Amino acid sequence: MEVILLERIARLGQMGDTVRVKDGFARNYLLPTGRALRANEANRQKFESQKADLVARNEERKQQAFQIAGQLRGKTFVIVRSAGETGQLYGSVSARDVSDLLNAEGIKVGRGVAQMKQPIKTIGIHSVLLSLHPEVELEVDFNVARSQDEADRQAQGESLTSAEAIYGRDEEEEFEAVELAEDTDEREGPEA
Numbered sequence: 001m002e003v004i005l006l007e008r009i010a011r012l013g014q015m016g017d018t019v020r021v022k023d024g025f026a027r028n029y030l031l032p033t034g035r036a037l038r039a040n041e042a043n044r045q046k047f048e049s050q051k052a053d054l055v056a057r058n059e060e061r062k063q064q065a066f067q068i069a070g071q072l073r074g075k076t077f078v079i080v081r082s083a084g085e086t087g088q089l090y091g092s093v094s095a096r097d098v099s100d101l102l103n104a105e106g107i108k109v110g111r112g113v114a115q116m117k118q119p120i121k122t123i124g125i126h127s128v129l130l131s132l133h134p135e136v137e138l139e140v141d142f143n144v145a146r147s148q149d150e151a152d153r154q155a156q157g158e159s160l161t162s163a164e165a166i167y168g169r170d171e172e173e174e175f176e177a178v179e180l181a182e183d184t185d186e187r188e189g190p191e192a
Contacts, residue, residue, distance in 0.1 A: 001020070001021060001022070001023045001026045001027075001038070001039075002018055002019070002020050002021075002038075002039035003018070003019060003021060003026050003030055003031070003036035003037060003038060003039055004016065004017070004018050004036060004037045004038075004039050004043055004044065004047050005017050005018075005019060005030075005035065005036050006034065006035055006036055006037065006047070006054055007035055007054070007058055007134065008058070008134040008135065009030075009035060009134060010131075010134055015054060015055070015058065016047065016051065018039045026038075061133055062133050062135055062136060064133075065132035065133035065135075065136035066136055068107060068108075068109065068132050069132055069136055069138045071107055072102075072107065072130065072138060072140050073138065075140065075141075076125070076140075076141040076142070076143050076155065077101055077102070077105065077140065077141070077142050077143065078142075078143045078145065078148065078151040079093055079097070079101060079142055079143065079144045079145075080145060080146065080147060080148065080151070081093065081123075081144060081145075081146070082146065083122075083123050083146050086161060087122050087123040087124065087160060087161030088121065088122055089120070089121050089122060089123065089144070092119035092120060092121045093119055093120040093121075093126075093142070093144055094116070094119045094120075095111070095112075095113075095114035095115070095116045095119075095128075096111060096114075098113075098114040098116070098128055098130075098142065099111045099112075099113050099114055101142075109130070109132065112131075113130050113131060113132060114128050114129070114130055115128075115129040115130070115131050115137075116128060116129075120142070120144055122144070122161065123144050123145050123146060123150070123154070123160060123161060124143075124144060124154065124159075124160075124161065125141050125142070125143050125144075125154055125155070126141070126142050126144060127139045127140070127141055127142075128140055128141075128142055143155060145160070
């Protein structure tokens, strides 16, 4: 199906472009959300008559996105979740959790802002790409920890998922201890 884009859509085209997309994508996403019109002569004329308004509305949304990006730049948000000793979360942190956290902090964003390929499943500091507008993207750090104290320690650069943090010793020391025990067992031989 051919559609006329009413706004810039990443990896598809600019405002006013006529593009061919799959029928389902057009019927289920582009047309119902008002991001495109079916490509026919009547809709082309409608687009041309509304073009100035659409450009002004797009510019206004872009400026709002820049303001939000200014508020977010350089900030790190703390997410407290339950996790095991190895740092594996019992649940996960999804894109929805990220947008809910930002809204709770007073930064009004939509649910589809966080661009995550997969949810966060371990403690640590994770960068998440936020797409505030098709032309405004920004990476924000989220510090996922078991408590505020752990979040503060992670922010200072301490790793809470290594063997040293968990068991109080370095991984190399642990490996050497296991290797030494294996050598001792081999020299003693099988017991009769």
